[in-house]
Amino acid sequence: MSVSTVSKALNDNGRMAADTRERIKTLAAQIGFRPNALAKGLLSNRSFTVGLLTNDTYGRFTLPVMAGISEALVDHGVSVFLCAIEDDPALGKIHVDAMLDKQVDGIIATGKRVDRSLPVDLAGLPVPVVYAFTKGEPGSVTLTSDDRHGATLATEWLKELGRQRLVHITGPREFVSAVERAEAFRTVAGNGAPVLHGVWSEAWGHEAIDRIWKEGGERPDGIFCGNDQIARGVADALRERGARVPGDVSVIGFDNWEIMAAQTRPPLTTIDTNLKELGREAGLMVLALAEGRAIEPGLRRLPCKLVIRDSCGGGRQQN
Amino acid sequence: MSVSTVSKALNDNGRMAADTRERIKTLAAQIGFRPNALAKGLLSNRSFTVGLLTNDTYGRFTLPVMAGISEALVDHGVSVFLCAIEDDPALGKIHVDAMLDKQVDGIIATGKRVDRSLPVDLAGLPVPVVYAFTKGEPGSVTLTSDDRHGATLATEWLKELGRQRLVHITGPREFVSAVERAEAFRTVAGNGAPVLHGVWSEAWGHEAIDRIWKEGGERPDGIFCGNDQIARGVADALRERGARVPGDVSVIGFDNWEIMAAQTRPPLTTIDTNLKELGREAGLMVLALAEGRAIEPGLRRLPCKLVIRDSCGGGRQQN
DNA sequence: TTGAAAGCGATACCAC
């Protein structure tokens, strides 16, 4: 039995006796034959491999994105190289070169914010690149979550619950996502609604509440926080001051970072940024590009989703 | 100029005019020539690729381990496939098969606890397997952190600080790591020292303190927690009861999970389990095995490290 | 319907 016959049998191409084909297939299965992907790739110029480049140390963004990519691509026989490059351009280059040597079919670049790019130049690479949650070259394909949409969802939810005096406590002005969320917040809550910029930490959540309480004046009954860490700080600070959450104040977070949101007392109602879905789309897009299908370049914003837990109240009447 | 000459020039083997070699190298660099790793691999039976299999969703263990592996292997030109298989045997098999097809030089299996194995059978694979933080086949190479050592470090630190009434609040008895840490705790703190088993959560930390306070009797002045989440719950619960940390009670955690330990009030003194180092060793070990060098099978326990922050006091006199 | 042969990109051996 010749190699070429076997090859055709297993790949269902070429004309041959259905009987022979079956026999070969059964035999192949019996001896557990698995074709060498390296040899295949050498011939087809497809390695069924993509690279994921990230500078997100905690994996807070990378992991869900990775999960989505992997889930979408495993069905296509594609495996994913994970390369954590910190913010080191040299390390970045080493990893990119290693991936190119290994003939990756494409690269997905991912980070922590869409207004900063990774410390590597991915323009003009011989393989397609898709950017997720990080800034791409002009004319590139980029995915991110829709901050305005998420912020709108959050603020509207607070209003729906009857909250009147809304405040937004969020991260630094330097982050476009902070700015966009703040804008959306004001669009819904009213132009005069206060926005406090600080850092993305629990400590800032505490401090912001401290500041608001010290100021005197009317206290908020609904607080939209720029991320779940801030929300956690806020919830703790409120409790310490005797304000009940959600009795007196509704607190809503952003990100749906499970380990943070679920462990807060009370568990946080928050906005899920759909990172896994984002990963899935990114995966399918590099794959499409690798197969020569065209993808409209530009920035795609994926919708967010409200996740109801206990920190806002109003959970009962929802799914 | 023939291909063979070029090959020899670039790989520094074979005899040839130093001048020719130089010329070829310069030219290659100029046109940005990079050899095709697939072709190389086909010939050498080495793909310079390893697979990392994990069922750790949050990446709490996987990420540091991955970072260590990657760091150790990038110098050797090895890239890492990350495969998150949850607890799905079918998914596990798919990923393992995909990796084998791609001719990985070895596989590192990693999980969340050393007394459970992944839902895939990695025995009898044609490539070497190293287990990190997950249970391996009998006679396999396994790495884990030394729970007894870490617990000893923690308990001794509490004693050094002059704490007398020590308590250990930890996870379920079903985890060997919980049991081993508890044993080490008692060895240092005395056989009568109380150990409270619960779950690995903040909520359990709260509850445990609640229980201790309600019981009446002498209250602890030093609490060794089974992980940083429990420690955080404990610290919060103590504060709520007016006990000062570290003034009245020293609290020490386990894991040095940055996002948890650093954000706790006060920031947690804790035990670092050296996961990155563990990853690095695992990486070097698969590599060694892949290159045919022998590695003594068995369970290797890597030492832990005390990380001093504020929750125990005594920080000043240390580095 | 099957099989022989070329070739994918690189390396190693052996003539020249």
Added chain:
DNA sequence: GTGGTATCGCTTTCAA
């Protein structure tokens, strides 16, 4: 010193 040639495992084209 340099270059031809076989080879890795597989797919594809073409002849038998």
